[in-house]
Amino acid sequence: MGEPGGAEARRAVSALRPRLAALGRRLAAFGGAGSDDTFLAKGSATLDKLKDFRNEGKEHPSTLLHLYTQAVLDITYFEENQLVDEDFPEESSLQKVKELTCILSEPEVLMRECNINEEPVNILGAELLECLYWRKGALLYMYCHTAKERSEWLRENIAIFKKCLNDGVHYLMKMLSFRCPLQVNEDVSLQDKDSARLLSEGVFSDTHLLAMMYGGEMCYWGLQHCGEGKQESLETTDPVSNSDLVCRSNSVWLDFRETGKNMLEKYVAACEGPLRGQGWNTAAAKQMLCYLMKPCN
Numbered sequence: 001m002g003e004p005g006g007a008e009a010r011r012a013v014s015a016l017r018p019r020l021a022a023l024g025r026r027l028a029a030f031g032g033a034g035s036d037d038t039f040l041a042k043g044s045a046t047l048d049k050l051k052d053f054r055n056e057g058k059e060h061p062s063t064l065l066h067l068y069t070q071a072v073l074d075i076t077y078f079e080e081n082q083l084v085d086e087d088f089p090e091e092s093s094l095q096k097v098k099e100l101t102c103i104l105s106e107p108e109v110l111m112r113e114c115n116i117n118e119e120p121v122n123i124l125g126a127e128l129l130e131c132l133y134w135r136k137g138a139l140l141y142m143y144c145h146t147a148k149e150r151s152e153w154l155r156e157n158i159a160i161f162k163k164c165l166n167d168g169v170h171y172l173m174k175m176l177s178f179r180c181p182l183q184v185n186e187d188v189s190l191q192d193k194d195s196a197r198l199l200s201e202g203v204f205s206d207t208h209l210l211a212m213m214y215g216g217e218m219c220y221w222g223l224q225h226c227g228e229g230k231q232e233s234l235e236t237t238d239p240v241s242n243s244d245l246v247c248r249s250n251s252v253w254l255d256f257r258e259t260g261k262n263m264l265e266k267y268v269a270a271c272e273g274p275l276r277g278q279g280w281n282t283a284a285a286k287q288m289l290c291y292l293m294k295p296c297n
Helices: 007-034 038-056 061-085 093-113 120-124 126-147 151-156 158-175 190-200 206-226 256-272 283-292
Strands: none
Touching: 007 038, 007 061, 007 093, 038 061, 061 093, 061 120, 061 126, 093 120, 093 126, 093 158, 120 126, 126 158, 126 206, 151 158, 158 206, 158 256, 206 256, 206 283, 256 283
């Protein structure tokens, strides 16, 4: 990246301006509803700091990107909790989910607009990127968990449901891909072997483990309600793809059966291996695995 005072910094400040205004409007729209919310307070403080840095014009673009990403995560977290508390209202929640997913994609969009020629992980770091993709995938998981129980809506909107599942699993898979699994060697001491096994499977936290379970469960729903998914272009097969239901949605159908088996097997192996006796339940995962392993008709 260039010097903080260079063209890159000016592009970052220019690209940030409308985004900071948009986040400010979101905060103002909550009025008294979120006055006591910790995350909104943190988001508001980060926005103020960003506005100061923007006016000074001296801060390195990577610092601005980090702060902007944190503000996005904090402010949208309040909105996601509202959706969950309201049980994803049928009339409005799909649009709201799309909107939040788009906002959570903005840090990477901002990087492209600033012509920063580095991988996002090198600028934002694995932890922040994992948060962004976890939040997008988990939001779609929670939405689909509610939507699948609305039988009439599901019958009329099965293509939308399938697309939300497909995008949600893609986001969770991406979240799991930012850190390289540990290569275990024979020098690992006995007391470290359980930890080493988890790291070798890409399980770096409880959230990584939940992402495997959520992704596997979404694949199970996909196979259960939508049938077999083939790897083909959404643009040519999906009548709702061009309506951009989920911001920057993925263009390839996942194989729900194989993807779900892979994610759930890793989840079960971790829970019944290194994490045995630590409160992780595998009964539901095993039941879904049995369904996914049934021969195709």
